[in-house]
Amino acid sequence: RKEVEQDPGPFNVPEGATVAFNCTYSNSASQSFFWYRQDCRKEPKLLMSVYSSGNEDGRFTAQLNRASQYISLLIRDSKLSDSATYLCVVNRAGTASKLTFGTGTRLQVTL
């Protein structure tokens, strides 16, 4: 079983739609959780951290469920510019901040 699992998609949604991605992680000792965004042929960039209480950044809302070991990302009012691959990322505390990346969920927003 992969440490971080995501539905690869693609999710094809019209502009203005609401879309949600889920991610599950296998290591219950994981302490930090993130969503990164990766555009085609570009480097990953941090979209947002995910906190136990849930957090929101504009149209983006992230939730963490430690009991069920899953993380979610909700995008409201989708824009064409949201088209990208969204990487679920989990960290285990250690000497360095080693991250485990999911394979990503591809989102395509269309007119």
Add this chain to the structure above:
Amino acid sequence: NAGVTQTPKFRVLKTGQSMTLLCAQDMNHEYMYWYRQDPGMGLRLIHYSVGEGTTAKGEVPDGYNVSRLKKQNFLLGLESAAPSQTSVYFCASSYPSGLPGETQYFGPGTRLLVL
């Protein structure tokens, strides 16, 4: 600030050739990382460094060596390239905040094709 830069952007090698990928960061970050990204696999950690003069193995270190002689540079070496090392290589850096999971900043990547 240039952030994290990588050299070269693209390279084609023949099996058995060697090369060095250079990563440089100007953010005074202590930690640096090398990842590879393959289709369907996600990013996987090759080697990392928690400071100048230190390196450690990641998830997939075989066939690679690294050096961190200067804080701002992290070099990834392939001594004898194999087709299985065809991949996109990303360098990243972070500043230890004392909390788990500091933000990692990525370079633009190096696309390597081994024939």
